[in-house]
Amino acid sequence: MERGTADWYRQFAEECKDQSAIFEDWALGIAEDPQIISLIDSLPFQKRQPNLIFAVSRLLGAPVSEFAEFRTWLVSNWQQVSAEAATRSTQTNExxxxxxxxxxxxxxxxxxxxxxxxxxxxxxxxxxxxxxxxxxxxxxxxxxxxxxxxxxxxxxxxxxxxxxxxxxxxxxxxxxxxxxxxxxxxxxxxxxxxxxxxxxxxxxxxxxxxxxxxxxxxxxxxxxxxxxxxxxxxxxxxxxxxxxxxxxxxxxxxxxxxxxxxxxxxxxxxxxxxxxxxxxxxxxxxxxxxxxxxxxxxxxxxxxxxxxxxxxxxxx
Ligand SMILES: C[S@@+](CC[C@H](N)C(=O)[O-])C[C@H]1O[C@@H](n2cnc3c(N)ncnc32)[C@H](O)[C@@H]1O
Incomplete structure (x- = not known):
C-alpha cells in the first residue's frame, strides 16, 4: 500500500534530525501544507520522495533558507521541479x-x-x-x-x-x-x-x-x-x-x-x-x-x- 505523502515527509524530518536542520524544517513544513502535498501528489509515487524533491529544487536554484521562502520558490518553479524530477532519481553515492x-x-x-x-x-x-x-x-x-x-x-x-x-x-x-x-x-x-x-x-x-x-x-x-x-x-x-x-x-x-x-x-x-x-x-x-x-x-x-x-x- 502506498503511504501518505504527508507522513512520508514527517518521517523524513525525523531522519534529518541532527543531520540537516534545513531539510527537517522543509519536510515538516510540507507535511503540514495541503497545497504543496497536492502538488507533490500529482507526481508518480516514486518521484514524491523528499530527498528527490529537495535535491532537484536545490539543483534548480531553490533558496537554501527557511521553509516560507523555499515554499514561495517551490510554488513558482513547480513546473521545472516536476519536469526535472521526472528525469532524475536519488543516486546518493556515499x-x-x-x-x-x-x-x-x-x-x-x-x-x-x-x-x-x-x-x-x-x-x-x-x-x-x-x-x-x-x-x-x-x-x-x-x-x-x-x-x-x-x-x-x-x-x-x-x-x-x-x-x-x-x-x-x-x-x-x-x-x-x-x-x-x-x-x-x-x-x-x-x-x-x-x-x-x-x-x-x-x-x-x-x-x-x-x-x-x-x-x-x-x-x-x-x-x-x-x-x-x-x-x-x-x-x-x-x-x-x-x-x-x-x-x-x-x-x-x-x-x-x-x-x-x-x-x-x-x-x-x-x-x-x-x-x-x-x-x-x-x-x-x-x-x-x-x-x-x-x-x-x-x-x-x-x-x-x-x-x-x-x-x-x-x-x-
Ligand atoms: C542510493 S544509491 C546507492 C549508491 C551506492 N551503492 C552507495 O551506497 O553509495 C542507489 C543506486 O541504485 C541504482 N538502482 C536503483 N534500482 C536499480 C535497479 N533495479 N538496478 C540497478 N540499479 C538500480 C540507482 O540508480 C542508484 O544509483
Missing amino acids: PRRCAALIAALGLIEEPISLIEIGASAGLCMQPDRYSYQFGEARLDPVSGPSRLLIESASSSSVPIPSAMPNIAWRAGVDLNPLNVLNDTDVKWLETLVWPEQRDRLERVRLAIEIARLDPPRIIKADALLGLKQLLELAPSESRIVVSTPAVLVYLPYLKRMELVEEIVSRDIDWISLDALRVLPEVDAKLQDPKPFQFTLSMNSNPLANVGAHGQFIEWI
Whole structure:
C-alpha cells in the first residue's frame, strides 16, 4: 500500500534530525501544507520522495533558507521541479559506507572480484583506495595513505583488517550509471549531499577525484540482468563478492527476492547494507533492530549496525 505523502515527509524530518536542520524544517513544513502535498501528489509515487524533491529544487536554484521562502520558490518553479524530477532519481553515492564494506571484505579470502549492484558513480567500488580511521586503528591502501581519510566511529569489536583487502577486479551495474568524468553528473552527485553536510561533500569530492584517475567500469542495466552479465566476466581465479549497499530498497519486493535468490544460488559472497524491512531474513536474526540505521550483512547474516551514511559501525 502506498503511504501518505504527508507522513512520508514527517518521517523524513525525523531522519534529518541532527543531520540537516534545513531539510527537517522543509519536510515538516510540507507535511503540514495541503497545497504543496497536492502538488507533490500529482507526481508518480516514486518521484514524491523528499530527498528527490529537495535535491532537484536545490539543483534548480531553490533558496537554501527557511521553509516560507523555499515554499514561495517551490510554488513558482513547480513546473521545472516536476519536469526535472521526472528525469532524475536519488543516486546518493556515499564513500563513507566503505568503512563497513572494508571490514566485511577483510573477512573474505583474497584476491577479490568486487561486483557492486546499484553502483551510482562507483565511489563504493574502490574501498581499497581510501584510508580509514577506526578509533585508534588506521588502515591505508597498499600504495600508501589516500587523500581521502574515512573516519568511522567504531565499536572495539569491529574486525579491522590488518592489511588492505586485495581487490583484483571490479565492476558495477546501475540503471543509470553516473560518470565521474561528466560535470553534470558530478553536480548531481554533489547536490544529493544534504545542505549542512560540508564534510560529506568534501568526502564525495575527494572520492570523485580518486575515481577520475581510474574510472570504474559500470554497465547500464537492471540489477539481475547486469549481475548475470558481470558474473560471466569476473575472473574465475578470484573470490567473487557481490555488494549491494543502499540499493535493494529501490527494487520492488518480488524483484528484490529474485535477485537475492540468484545471488545465494551461486558460490559467491554477498555483502549488503540495508535499512530495516528490506531483507526480512536478515531482520529476523537481529536481536535489537534499530530504526533509521542500516544493517551490514554477509550472506544474509547480520554483522553490524551501521549509520545510514557509514558514520558509525557497531559490530554485533
Ligand atoms: C542510493 S544509491 C546507492 C549508491 C551506492 N551503492 C552507495 O551506497 O553509495 C542507489 C543506486 O541504485 C541504482 N538502482 C536503483 N534500482 C536499480 C535497479 N533495479 N538496478 C540497478 N540499479 C538500480 C540507482 O540508480 C542508484 O544509483
